[in-house]
Amino acid sequence: MPRFLDWTEAAAAFSQRGEAYVLVTVLGVTGSAPRDTGTKMLVGATQTAGSIGGGHLEYTAINRAREMLIAGDDSQQLEEFPLGAKLGQCCGGRVTLLYECFASTATQVALFGAGHVGRALVEILAHLPVRVRWIDSRLEQFPDLIPEGITRVVAARPEDEVADLPPGAFVLVMTHQHPLDYAITEAVLRRGDAGFLGVIGSDTKARRFRMRLERRGFSAADLETLHCPIGLETVPGKRPMEVAVSIAAQVIARYHQPARSARPAARLTATTALLTQLNNNEESL
Secondary structure, eight states, X not given: OOOOSSHHHHHHHHHHHTOOEEEEEEEEEESSOSSOTTOXXXXXXXXXXXXXXXXXXXXXXXXXXXXXXXXXXXXXXXXXXXXXXXXXXXXXXXXXXXXXXXXXXXXXXXXXXXXXXXXXHHHHHTTSSEEEEEEESOGGGSOSSOOTTEEEEEXXXXXGGGGGSOTTOEXXXXXXXXXXXXHHHHHHHHHOOOSEEEEOOOHHHHHHHHHHHHHTTOOHHHHHTEESSOSXXXXXXXXXXXXXXXXXXXXXHHHTXXXXXXXXXXXXXXXHHHHHXXXXXXXXX
16 A cells, blocks of 8 residues: 555545545644644544644554544544643643544445456456455455455354444355355345345356255345346356456446435534534533
8 A cells, every 4th residue: 555745645646546535734832842733634534644643642543543443434523632641641731632533425335256358357347446355265365466445264164254344235146166155145045234245157057046046045036136147237258357347337327326325414403503512512601
């Protein structure tokens, strides 16, 4: 992952990748402080860019920002620091920090299988606003170089990885074994919270899976969420890259559906709450 010269460069890169970050702004300063009002720092899950002065103040701000990243929501918060009394810094002034959390807009994808189609598909997904967990039991199937945004997971029992997926994840199943494909599919359906479930295979494989799932107690509504064969019918071809393009097109169509665009309302609510907090602070002075 590249190192950034300043927070503006980092914010542009994080936004392009759909990766979550927190922007920390020195909103107000009274007395002596490490940095002036308006100074900003960006905090990501593993990186920071810019500085609000270092020391205990910056250390505390980074930890608070990463707590917000773990929560995973668009949010805004204010925090006041009497530098001497609260942090033991010799400046002795008072600093107000504004935290603005920009939650991830990238779709979380679990790709099961590192075969020919899986390897071709990863090359496409690496250029999309998605974060991919690429899962297989065979270490030797993975290429030496894994694209940025792709996390390789070597698991003895890939189906067990389903339990650790975030709600709403897109699950793409294309392992080297039909029984393993089925085990993963059943585990995803039992969770019932996938954003998309696609399984590679023929119409015959799809019928067999659906019949078996019906016998296991899954409803017609459950089975409607299973896309098998995966991919768009309008994108033909059997070569690995042709199949990968078809699957990627289906993923793109899915994450662009209107139902996935409720984030502006959440930011408006957070902004209203912040303004209320600011007003209350002013009235108490």
